[in-house]
Amino acid sequence: MVPDLFELGADAPLQLAKCLSTTSIDPTSSITFDVLGKNTSFYYSVCEELHSQDADSFGTVIADVVKHITDSLSKCKTLLDEGPTQGVTGNGIFLTSALRELCTNKKAAVAFAKMPLFLLPAANTPRAAETCENPNLTPQQVQMAQMMQAFRRPGEPPVLPGSYKRRSGPALEDNTALGLVLRLGFPFPQDPREQNNPLMQAFSNPTRRDIDQTTAGFRRQLELYQNKCNELVKQLVVAGEESRKQVIQWFTDALLLNIRADGMRADRSKVSSAELLTNLSAVLLKLCDPFIQDPKKASLVDPGFVCSPESHGGVYSLTVEDAIPRLGVDVTDKGDYNPKNSFIPLCFFFCSRILALSVVPRTRRYDNILRNINHEYHNSRSRNDDPRSNPRFISLLKLQHIMEISLKSPTYIPDVFRYYNMAAGIFLQMDKELLKTIPEHIVYDMCAVLDYATDYTPKLMSGVDLGNIFRLTVTLLSKEYAPVSAICSIKLITITHSTLYSNHVSPCL
């Protein structure tokens, strides 16, 4: 761009970013609307023209547009935030929609994916080891951190609250474009007793009907936002090889850095937020949708993926400290992995991994919250108090309602059931040698999700075919698949009470 020649174009990237953010308000009058059919929008023409004139300048313009949008996105902490009043305005949904519209042009999508902001620094680089400080620290927090330094080993750098490594889960959501997009949701407040939190206030009304309406409203908002995220990722995946590789690298980083996100109290200085992981699981479930619907495509899931370190990038590593256990023993990496389609197995196994880090631990936390609510209720009743006057009981109830926004979603949870049923169908087709290489957590997560569903969301199972899960369960329980020790122990015990059988049991049969 030449600002001296076109004075009104001095802030052209900002103008373009603003136009893109308003496309979802009135799509027919937006700059991305294809007036005369495919690829005839004003935005498409501008991108093509800029790219044909100077590809490098085009990349710079796209980078500037993305920066304006992500700067605004970084100011949104939850889906309830209205967003900034300066620059590109709008809430998280509008800003995500803006990035999605930006990627409607494939060249723009590739330029976006090639930006340095797109990925974290590579592992084992000096930049990856750098620490990011939290700019919002209060003097009291700094003072407290300095006091805590006395308890650390000599020479160890001080760890300020909220600080994290440049290559870590929190950095993924604060310093990368996709992370900034996917991190929004309805998070737990830092302090559940905080009265000014809008999310806690929304659930302060005690009537069940109001709570149901509020939850349904938030859920609609979350689903709309997740749809925008899905569309954005899909645009990046189909834009070309370069952008697809970048997206896959981002997924790999997300799974590697959040390997400990499945704990009951995950360390937030190391792992990403539960909202990012849940949104990422929704995105990967949507990417799996074509082969969840079509068994022919599902047959392209090659189990060799989990034994090919070059393909999974360390997500299913067998050698590191956090090695993922497999169904069988003596599983080793293999070099000969030549799938018919490389993207389908990647989506399938990455989806299984992200579900293990998102929905499965969340169901455990939900269960734990309900247990605490029951405990508080009985405590109050035993003291002859009204539980509604117990602030801890009220806070826990609100946390329960916040969790139910995603954990009782009538679209997300059935998608999870369908995914596991499809996975069970794939496993049933495998021979035993291949089946023993499958990560154990997939079967465990399948059980955990169904366990949660039968307890808390049985109605969401309605209409979902779980036949493959039944057949897989029966198959895995059969003697053929039982552990050696169990079968051997039964066989090797000396039989001494044969009269019991002949005298007492046999006549009954």
Add this chain to the structure above:
Amino acid sequence: MFVIQQLVRNYNLRAKLGDVLHDVFLPDKSSRRQSEVPASVTCDPLAGGQPYLTSDKLAKESLAPSLLVLYGEVENTGFYEKNAHRTKIAALLKYLWDSPQHRPAFKKVTEDKSNFITFANGLMNEMNVS
């Protein structure tokens, strides 16, 4: 009888699989619990709406002996856990015992006398303990 492949070596996972059969696929009427799991999940539409437990071919052949083995295996999951698992397995076995489709499988179990007596001994010992 000796199995060379080591598959599903985790006892907790196998116990979980048993729990899934009980929680999801055991028809409501067969259990004392009031489950809200829809009948469309429990029953196989391709088998005329019959429960998976009584209509699936593999289940008819192998489920009864598998559950008897599992009943013993869950011993390894821990004192409190094993009782919860066994309650569910017992409910499943009771349902299977009542269905004529599974009778042949139960009878077949008793043909392997050595294993069956071990299982029966295990049951008796457990009763003595409690």
